[in-house]
Amino acid sequence: EAGVAQSPRYKIIEKRQSVAFWCNPISGHATLYWYQQILGQGPKLLIQFQNNGVVDDSQLPKDRFSAERLKGVDSTLKIQPAKLEDSAVYLCASSPRGADGYTFGSGTRLTVV
């Protein structure tokens, strides 16, 4: 079974620029999550999708972050404009139902300079 695919693996941008990350979950997984992991910390949930609907985006900084999962399969996370404190690893995860079978991708490491 193919895992959760994320791209790019690494990205370096200047502050105030825009950036987008892409995630392709495991086939058939209805639930997709985006987490932010700052260096030295555990991952923190940004947004959760169930199919193509948002279940929880309470911790997403909506003034600069946006995410979509238009066809209920792959998803994009965008930051516009980026700040220095957005430097982190952005992890995508998927599961067949909310509670079971969580699988994480390898993440995208973002550096904002």
Added chain:
Amino acid sequence: GQQLNQSPQSMFIQEGEDVSMNCTSSSIFNTWLWYKQDPGEGPVLLIALYKAGELTSNGRLTAQFGITRKDSFLNISASIPSDVGIYFCAGMNYGGSQGNLIFGKGTKLSVKP
């Protein structure tokens, strides 16, 4: 919001030693999970615990779900070099389509010089 306190923050191991780490929460979870994260990769699930008091093993790893539902521990017996990495506890409360994880800050396992 919910917070998990994970300890120790870091530890050094010598091959063959047993290792213990634990996690406590200010609030109740109905699922506890333990993950390992290697550099440049996403977290990988080691053990999932679904019932208060449950003791579960996975090879040399043993984890327990505390009776109060506010704590969990992970033991690694007879450590080997490939056990090096960062271990995270995570709590989850789920119902319906929910299932986001609350992570601890991690325990970094390194080899004794």
